[in-house]
Amino acid sequence: MVYSLDVRFKPLYEIIGSLHAYVCRKSHKKLDLTPSWAKQVRQMITPELADVLDRVQIDGDWKLTYLLVHLCPGENVVDFVEWLKGMTAGELYELMSAYGNQFPDQMGEFRDHTVKLFEQWNDQYFRHIDPFILEGLQEQARARKEALQSADPIAFVDETTNGLSFAPVNGLEQLILMPQYHFQPINVIFSFGKVTICHYAARIYAEDEEFLAPHEYRMIRSVAEKSRLKILRYLNQGPRSFIEIVRHMELSKGITHDHIAKLRYAGMLSAHFEGETLTTYSLRTSALEQVHSKILGYIEQG
Template sequence: MSYQVEFEFSPIYELVNSLELFVHKRGIKNVDLGVDWVKKVQENLDAASVELGDAKAIPCFNYLYLLIWQSPEKEDINKFLHWLQTLQPGNLYEKLFSYVSDPLPADLEKIRNQYVKLLKVWEEVYFSAFDLDILDILRESVMEWDDKREHEEDPVVFVEKVSGGLKVEPYEGLQQIIMTPTYHTSPLITTRKFKNIVHIQYPVDAPETAADQPSKKLLRLSKALGDDNRLRILKLVKEGPKTFTEILQHFNISKSTVHHHIMLLRTAGLISAYHTSECCSEAFVYRPLGMEELVDSFNAYLEK
C-alpha cells in the first residue's frame, strides 16, 4: 500500500493562504510574518475603507483549495475567478463530492459567491502588490523537488524531507498527497485531509539579502536548541514516537509550555509529526535530518 506525491504551484494558492491567515490568524504567533504583518495589512484596509466581514461568517476554505487543484486556470487570478464564478451548482457538487467525507452544504453557490467576492477584494487591496520574486521562489521550489521525486523510492521519506517534518504513513483509501509551497504561513506545515487525498502546504523561506544576516532556518534551529527542556524532549522522542500526553508526563511544566516547546522543535525541523492512521492521531519523533540541516545552514552562513 502506498500513495502518489504530486507537486502543485499556483499564485492562487498563496492568494488564498494569505487571506486565510489574515482572516483567521490561526497560529499567527508561530508564523514568521507575525502579528506586525496583520497590523500593517489592517492599516492598509482601513485606509482603503475596505472590510472583509466577520471571520465567523466566512466559509471554510477547504472547498476552495480543492477547486484550485481542479481548475484549468491556475496561473492567472482573474481567469481563475472567472472560471470559479461560472461554475454551476451541479458542477461545484461534482468537483467536491468525491473528496469530502462530510455531507456537502446545500448552499454551495452562495459559498462560491463569498469566495469570489473575498478573493477579488483581497487581490485588489493586498495581493496585487505582493512581491513577485517570492512567487518565483515558490515556483522554483516545486520544480526542484519535482525533479528529485523520481529518485526517491519511499514516498513517506520524501514527504517528510520536503515538508521538513511531517510523516504520513499509507492507509487504506489514501491515494495521493499534493505538495504546495507556501510563504505566508512559514515555518508552519499546513495539512488538509480529504477522503482520498491529503493537501500539504510546506514552508519556504525567502532568502536573506544581507551577507551578515543568518537564514531564518539557522535562527530557528539555534533557538530551538537553546533550552534545556527542549533538549530533554529531543532525547525523549529519540527513543521512539511519543504523543503529546506522553511527553507531558515527563515534565513538571504546564501544557501550554510543553506545546510551545514542541512547536519550536517542529518548526525548526528537529522533530517530525508522525501520522500513523487515517484519523491522523499525532505522535512526535526525533528527526536526525534536522541536525544535518543545522550544520549545512551554519556552514552556508559562514561561507556567505
C-alpha cells in the same frame, strides 16, 4: 508508500496561503512575516474587506475553499473567479462529492462569497506582492519535482516538508505537496478522502539576510532551552504521542505544546500523520546534524 506523490505550484495556491495567513489570527506572532505584517495589510485594504475577513473562520467552509482551489484547472485568481462563477450550485455539489460528504449550508451563497473574497483580496493585496515570491515558489516546485524522480518517497517528503510523514491510510490515493511563502514556518494540511494536500513552508524569504536565514536561526534557538532538549532526548527512545510527552515532561499540555511547536517549526521533530490527524512525534537526527553544520558555517565565514 502506496499512494502517489506530486509537487505542484501555481499563483492561485499562494493567494489562498496569503489569505490563510491573514485570517488565522492566532498564528500571526509565529509567522516569518514581519510582526507588523497583518497591521500593514489592514491599512492597505478597505474597511469593508477588513470586516469580511474578521468574520472568516478556519472551519469546514474554509477547508472546502481549499478544495475548490485544488480542483480549479486555472493558474491564477482571475481563472479561479471565472471558473467558479461559471459553476452552478448543483455542479459544485457533484464536483465536491467525490472528495467527501461535507458541504456548505448554502452552496450558492458560499460560491458568491468566495468569488467576492478572492477578487477583493487580489485587487487590494495579492497583486501588489513582490514578484520574487511567486518566482521563488515556482522554482522551488520545479526543483523538488525534478528531485522526486530519483528520490526515496518517504525521505523526499521528510526533506521537502521539513519533517512530515504521511501514513498510507485506507483510501488515500494521492499526496500533493505545495510550497508556500506567507504561512511559513507552519504547514497547512487538509485531507479530502482520496487526496491529501500539504502546503509546506518553502523556506524562501523576500528579505536579504546578512545573518543566518530565519529557518536556520530558528533551528539554533529551538534547542537552546532545557525542556526542549529533554523532549529530544526522550524521543531518541522512539516515536511518542503528545500525551506520552506531556506525562514524561510533567508539564501542562499548553506548555508542552508550545515547546513541541517550536521544535516542529525548526524541523527538529518528525510529525507523523494519518490523514489530518497527527499521531506521534519522533526525533529527526538529520536536523541535529544541520544545526552543528550551520553554526560552524556561520562562524567560519568570519
